[in-house]
Structure formats: C-alpha cells, structure tokens
Amino acid sequence: MATSTQPTPRLRLGEWLDERLGLKGISYPVPEHANSLPYVLGGITFTGFVILFVTGIYLAQFYHPEVADAHQSVIYIIAGVPLGDLVRSVHFWTAQIVTVTVLLHMLRVLFTGSYKRPREINWFVGLGLLAITLGFVFSGSVLKFDQEGLEAFQHNKEAANVIGAMGAWFSAEFSRSVPLLMRLFNGHITILPMIFGLLIAVHIFLIKQHGISPKVTPDATTHPTAGEGESDFGFHLRRMFGFGLVVFALALTLSLIFPAPLGQPGVAGAEVTKPWWMFIWLFPAEAAWGARALVIVPAVLGVLLALVPFVDRSPYLSPARRKGLLIVAAILLIAIVVSGVYAALQPVAAHLE
Amino acid sequence: MKMRFILRLMFAVAFAAVPLGAALAHGEPVIAVEPAVAAAGGQIIITGTEMEPGEVFTITLVGVAGSIPLGEATVIGEGEEGGFTVTFIIPVETVPGSYTVSAAAEDGDTTTADLTITAPSEEASAAPAAAQEPSGELHEIDRSKPVSQVIAVAIVIAVSAAAGFVLIRS
Numbered sequence: 194m195a196t197s198t199q200p201t202p203r204l205r206l207g208e209w210l211d212e213r214l215g216l217k218g219i220s221y222p223v224p225e226h227a228n229s230l231p232y233v234l235g236g237i238t239f240t241g242f243v244i245l246f247v248t249g250i251y252l253a254q255f256y257h258p259e260v261a262d263a264h265q266s267v268i269y270i271i272a273g274v275p276l277g278d279l280v281r282s283v284h285f286w287t288a289q290i291v292t293v294t295v296l297l298h299m300l301r302v303l304f305t306g307s308y309k310r311p312r313e314i315n316w317f318v319g320l321g322l323l324a325i326t327l328g329f330v331f332s333g334s335v336l337k338f339d340q341e342g343l344e345a346f347q348h349n350k351e352a353a354n355v356i357g358a359m360g361a362w363f364s365a366e367f368s369r370s371v372p373l374l375m376r377l378f379n380g381h382i383t384i385l386p387m388i389f390g391l392l393i394a395v396h397i398f399l400i401k402q403h404g405i406s407p408k409v410t411p412d413a414t415t416h417p418t419a420g421e422g423e424s425d426f427g428f429h430l431r432r433m434f435g436f437g438l439v440v441f442a443l444a445l446t447l448s449l450i451f452p453a454p455l456g457q458p459g460v461a462g463a464e465v466t467k468p469w470w471m472f473i474w475l476f477p478a479e480a481a482w483g484a485r486a487l488v489i490v491p492a493v494l495g496v497l498l499a500l501v502p503f504v505d506r507s508p509y510l511s512p513a514r515r516k517g518l519l520i521v522a523a524i525l526l527i528a529i530v531v532s533g534v535y536a537a538l539q540p541v542a543a544h545l546e
Numbered sequence: 547m548k549m550r551f552i553l554r555l556m557f558a559v560a561f562a563a564v565p566l567g568a569a570l571a572h573g574e575p576v577i578a579v580e581p582a583v584a585a586a587g588g589q590i591i592i593t594g595t596e597m598e599p600g601e602v603f604t605i606t607l608v609g610v611a612g613s614i615p616l617g618e619a620t621v622i623g624e625g626e627e628g629g630f631t632v633t634f635i636i637p638v639e640t641v642p643g644s645y646t647v648s649a650a651a652e653d654g655d656t657t658t659a660d661l662t663i664t665a666p667s668e669e670a671s672a673a674p675a676a677a678q679e680p681s682g683e684l685h686e687i688d689r690s691k692p693v694s695q696v697i698a699v700a701i702v703i704a705v706s707a708a709a710g711f712v713l714i715r716s
Contacts, residue, residue: 260662261643271687278689279699340680343583343664350582364582372644372660373582428716435713442707449699452689456682461583461664463680541682 223429224422227405231305233433234298238326239393240437241291244444245329248284249382252277256336258378263338264458271455282448283441288330290440292471295326303501303522306510307406309415313502315399318392320498325389327471332381334469338374341466343459346374348468351484360488407510414508464543467536474529476536497525575603575657577649586666587638591631594649594657597621599628603649607636607661614640619649638666 200208211217226232255274257266270277299319302308308316335346350373353360361367368376404418456466467473478486505518512519575597584590592605601621607614614637621628642664650656691699 259643260664261641268685268687271689276695278691279695339685340682347581347583368660372662374644374662431713431716435710435716438706438710438713442703442710445699445703445706449691449696449703455685455687457680457685459664460666460680461585461662462581462588465680466682 219430220425220427222420222422223424223426224405224408224418225424226408227422228424228429228432230436231297231301232405233429233436234294234301235396236429236433237436237440238291238294238298240433241287241294241440242389242393243437244287244441245284245291246386248280248287251280252284253382256378258336258375260338260372260374263336263374264455267337267339267455271452278452279445279448282451282453283444284333285453286444286447286451287440288333290444292326292330294440295323299323299498300526302406304512304519305406305409306415306505306512306515308502309406309505309508309510310502311417312399312403312406312415315396315403316502317499318396318399320495321392322389322396324495325385325392329381329385329389330469330471332377332385335374335377336381337455338459339456340459340463341456341468343461344464344466345468345472346377346459347461348484348487349373349377352487355485355488409510409512411511411513413510415510416508465541467541470533470537473536474533476539476542477532480542494525575649575651575655577647577657577659579647579659579661582660583662583664584636585664586636586640586642588666589633589635590647590661591633592619592647592649592659593629593631594619594621595629597623597628597630597651597655599623599625601628601651601653601655603630603651603655605632605634606648606650607640607645608648608658609641609643609645613648616647636663 207216252270255266255270255277257263267281270281272278274280302316302319331345331349335342335349338346349363353363362376363373367373371379402417402419404421407413407416407418467476475487475490478490482489501518505515507514509515575594577592577594580591580593594603597603599621603619603621605616605619607616616634616636617632619630619632621630623629640663643662645661645663646658647661648656648658
C-alpha cells in the first residue's frame with residue numbers, strides 16, 4: 194500500500210520563507226577551519242555591534258547631549274529609566290568586549306596572513322572598521338561627561354588643533370549653532386554607524402567574493418577559496434549567532450556584577466583621571482611629545498598596518514615563513530602593552546596645555 | 547576631447563577659487579578662545595586677528611539664558627594687521643553650558659567663537675558649599691536592583707548562554 198508523506202509545518206514554513214527570501218543562497222560551501230574560534234572573531238564582533246546598536250537606540254531616547262544636562266541625563270538613565278542602568282551597562286560591557294574581539298580579529302588576520310592577495314583591500318576595510326570601533330568607544334566615553342569624559346573631550350579639542358583644517362570637525366569653531374558635545378553625539382549615533390554600515394557591507398561582500406583565507410599549514414599559499422569547503426555558511430552563521438548569545442550573556446553577567454561606571458560631573462581645566470584601557474597606552478607618548486602624540490602615534494601605527502600587504506608580498510601563510518614581519522609586529526604590540534601598563538601604574542599627570 | 551573638458555573644468559574651479567581666496571585673505575575679524583572648555587570662575591584668553599587697529603570690540607558671553615558682558619578689547623597693530631589678546635574671568639555664577647563669545651565693534655563688525663563652560667572649581671567659587679572639586683571618584687548612585695529584576699536577568703543569562711552553547715556545538 195502506497196503511503197503519502199505530508200511535509201511538517203516547520204518544513205512548509207522553511208519552504209515558504211525560502212521561496213520568498215532565497216535563504217538557501219546562504220548555504221554555500223566554506224572551509225571547515227572557518228568555524229573555529231579564531232576565524233569566528235569577526236562574526237562575534239559583528240554580533241556585539243548588533244547588541245550595541247539595540248542598546249544604543251534605547252539609551253538615545255533618554256540621553257541629553259547638552260553640556261549642562263549630559264551628566265545629569267546619564268544619572269537619570271541609571272536611576273530613573275526602566276532597565277536603564279542594565280541597558281547602559283550592557284552597552285558599556287559589550288563595547289569593551291567588542292574592542293577586545295576586534296583587536297584579536299586583527300591579530301588573527303595578521304598572524305595567519307589573511308591580508309595577502311587577493312584580500313589586501315579587505316585588510317584596508319578592516320583597518321577602517323578598527324578606526325570606527327575606536328571612534329565609537331572614544332565618543333561614547335566623552336558623552337557621559339563625567340570628569341573622565343570631560344578630560345577626553347578636552348584632549349579631543351587639543352588633538353583637533355594639532356591637525357589644523359583636517360581636525361576642523363572636532364573643533365568648537367566648526368559650527369556656531371551646534372556645540373561640539375552635541376556633534377560628537379551626532380557622530381556617535383549617525384555618522385559612525387553609517388560609515389560602519391558601509392564598511393561592514395563591503396567587508397562581508399569581499400569575504401564572500403574571495404572566500405575565507407586558506408588554512409595555515411607549513412606550505413599553504415594564499416588564494417581565493419570562494420565556493421570551496423566541506424562546511425557551509427549556514428552552519429558558520431549558527432556558530433556566529435551562538436557566540437553572539439554567549440557574548441550577550443557575558444555582558445549581562447558583568448553588568449549585574451559591575452554596573453557601568455560613572456564619575457563625578459566634569460570640572461574643566463583639571464586632569465585627575467586616566468583614559469580607558471584602549472587609549473591609556475598613549476599617555477606616556479603624550480607626556481613626552483604633547484597633544485601632537487595623540488594624532489601622530491596612532492597615525493604612524495595606522496600607516497604601518499596599512500603597509501603590511503605591501504611589505505609582506507610572499508604567497509606563504511605560515512608564520513614560520515613570515516618571521517620578520519611578525520617579530521616587528523610583536524615588538525610593537527609589546528611596546529603598546531608595556532606603555533599601557535606603565536601609564537596605568539603612574540600617578541595621574543596633567544597633559545592639557 | 548575628454549581631456550580638454552577636464553582641463554576646462556580644472557581652470558573653472560581654479561578661477562572660482564581665486565575670489566574666494568582673496569576674500570578669505572582680507573578676511574573678516576576672527577577671534578579664538580583658549581581654553582575652549584573652561585570652568586565658571588576660570589580664566590579665558592581671547593585672541594582677535596584680521597582687525598583694524600584702533601577698533602574697540604565689546605566682548606560678550608551669549609548663552610540660551612541671556613548675555614553676560616565680559617568687557618572691551620582695543621585692537622592694536624599697524625596697517626591691516628591688527629589684533630588683540632585679552633584675558634577675562636568668567637563670572638563664577640555662570641550656568642554651565644554651551645556659550646558663544648561674541649566680539650562686536652561699533653561699525654557692526656561681529657565675530658564669535660564657541661566656549662563650553664562647566665561647573666565652577668573650588669578655588670574659583672566664592673561659595674565653597676556650591677563648588678565642585680575635580681574628582682576621579684565614581685558618582686555615588688544607588689545601583690541596587692529589585693530581586694525580581696535580578697532573577698529575570700539571571701534567567702535571561704542562563705537561557706542565552708545555554709542557547710549559545712547549543713548553537714556553537716551543534
């Protein structure tokens with residue numbers, strides 16, 4: 194007797210969605226190693242940004258970007274807004290986690306030679322995303338307008354003066370009608386997200402075009418891997434989303450135990466705080482060379498990172514075959530870490546002119 | 547053909563830039579305020595350039611709540627290269643916020659610069675009770691949460707972590 198099998202409701206829903214959204218299109222082959230943690234760091238960063246955008250939209254409903262009201266509005270978010278303290282803390286901790294994952298992602302790409310031909314342009318796009326991430330963190334740290342935020346705000350103005358016309362947007366004189374703090378807020382919630390959206394779209398498109406960089410073996414060479422692999426992208430996305438949920442759980446846990454800090458209202462002209470960990474390594478350079486170090490040192494580092502694909506043009510991916518470049522990178526990394534630790538241990542020093 | 551068009555375009559842009567550059571060279575009066583962020587009761591230095599020697603400018607602090615006269619500045623210098631550097635104390639009772647420093651001459655020449663004023667420092671304030679000392683300490687706010695909220699968040703944490711690990715290991 195012939196039996197007819199009816200598709201389950203779940204299967205029918207899947208077919209209905211696939212017909213309209215072309216979901217099977219994301220189920221293209223990717224190499225197995227693309228699912229390992231080091232190669233999912235970019236995806237984890239992306240899911241972290243999704244958390245930041247959602248929590249940021251909520252916070253923006255209650256934050257007041259006027260100098261006289263900014264700090265008070267943050268107190269209101271903490272003490273008066275439903276779930277405000279928790280959402281702000283998740284925003285804060287996710288920003289810390291994302292900064293770590295984006296830096297680890299960059300180091301992984303550097304270590305595995307994933308910037309090599311034909312992925313050089315995507316390396317530059319990634320550097321742009323790193324700069325945007327740090328821009329988000331910096332502007333976010335200013336917005337709370339406590340003593341630390343105000344000091345960052347004043348450093349921002351000094352650094353803008355150093356680069357003259359190029360720093361015009363960061364100067365108070367750029368707009369007579371909209372104060373700088375308000376413009377930094379606008380930058381934080383409109384300009385930076387827009388640039389981030391464009392760059393991440395290009396970043397993902399180029400990864401799709403070239404495929405994940407090949408697995409590092411002693412003789413592995415760089416080449417496109419699009420369409421190759423034993424795994425599929427749908428599985429990769431599931432793992433990415435899984436890591437995103439773990440990041441969310443981690444940020445929530447940290448938020449419960451260590452709510453996002455807020456200092457005393459800022460008093461201008463004083464320097465009694467230190468910047469957040471991702472900027473503190475610049476302190477010794479600023480002490481030695483003044484405000485111009487805040488521009489020149491990151492710019493030099495950025496140029497050095499941008500030169501990597503030009504300097505290392507061999508096709509080999511193995512770190513053993515790229516010792517020179519990796520030793521220089523390690524020395525720079527150690528110098529940054531040592532500078533940061535030194536600055537963290539030193540008493541607070543005034544740098545503002 | 548295309549090259550000729552590009553050359554013409556370049557010339558057009560260059561010629562358009564000449565009068566603009568000339569206008570900027572002769573310039574309108576300009577003032578700069580240092581520091582751009584100051585505490586109420588603190589000192590600011592206003593530097594004026596591109597001004598006619600002998601001109602007297604009235605310096606005013608303009609905010610949403612009204613104007614606060616700071617004083618006057620007389621332009622010194624020779625020929626067309628006049629300017630001034632004056633120092634003023636921001637009144638300690640000035641409400642923190644964003645202000646515009648306005649320099650206005652009798653003939654109508656006016657120029658402005660942005661100034662952010664924060665709460666007064668202890669040294670600047672005549673009334674120490676209202677003064678605020680710069681501090682790197684954390685703001686004391688009651689951060690305790692209702693037990694129900696903590697339990698709900700703990701459940702969300704557990705569910706997120708569990709679902710995350712299931713997806714990672716699937």
